[in-house]
Amino acid sequence: MLEIMSLLACLACAEAAPVPSAPNTLAVDVELVLAVDISLSMDETEFALQRAGYVEALRHADFIQAVRSGHTGRIALAYFEWAGTVRDDAVIGWQIIDSAQSANSFADKLAARPFRSFRGTSISSALAFGAELFDGTNFASERSVIDISGDGPNNIGPPVTVTRDAAIAKGIVINGLPILIKPS
Template identity: 85%
Template structure:
């Protein structure tokens, strides 16, 4: 009995420490970047340079530092018909020029490569899952997804969008229309109606190569700051509804050369 009381007193004197609270950040931001074969080498180079330049830019760093906590959490991955394990840059705190440049260095060091298929839905599902791996607590959770074509593999894109937004995740889009498909000319409205969602979500299309760097920088600043500056952003045109399954239907119609390649 005495031993039990002694142990109880010792436990009272030395309580077990609580785990540290998750680090607070202004936003948890996932960059999901299209590397499908429909992106030519020039577009790849422009897209990569755009992200690297945006991450290094003083205006982006100032936007980060101006938040309530003065820091964000950032993750990056590349996708096509699927997401491969070696295509991910894990979560990193961005709170200074040094940390922003460190992340930009990791993006710049990635090899140029592409593979087949365009599964926006898989990218959204993977991006949503990354928030479960984050050791942070953010005021906002945002997926920033870029691409140059509609979903043509995997679950319907609207189902994955709705699942993500139901978790409180905001999805913003950067559709690339430098070389638009002759069979799918309204990628901006497709992103607006079928891909993006959540409070304050927006679509910022790129129509010319010269717009890449400034558009990506502006998009990141809007996402980090939460500013609702929508000049140049595509509104959803409810009077011109888009077929959110057109990409899947077109692919079946023109045959499917991609699926055998996805698991290689």
């Protein structure tokens, strides 16, 4: 959990140059997508660790301080759960995080989600879905980041390298967060 909190804090406080906003856009320090594995290989303990880590990080005063210390004092955050595919009901859409209140609101949405699990582990589909979330946002940022967590190898869909390379070509940074409590 501390690793997740540390990573979120680092991403939030990373010194990026201010981005001039075009009309109808909102400047943020980073656009961050949290991509969370809910495949059948994730047991309730691993799932609870992921969930608790993100909720705790979002509620932590150091995270809020890090967000507020950026050039714009805000980030854009989205979340989705993935397995073999990504379901429409597994997405928490973009939300601006600029205060303890907005971070707690996002954390509340996360904490309220039921534990669900589905077949397959398609890291490639998750990366493709995450990369598409950045398309057409009304945010202006220097950094677009996908934090993808999981506990197993890609076993459905195209090779991970194809979607990884496509995301990187769009300027997206990908952080892998392995959940390795129990062997899958």
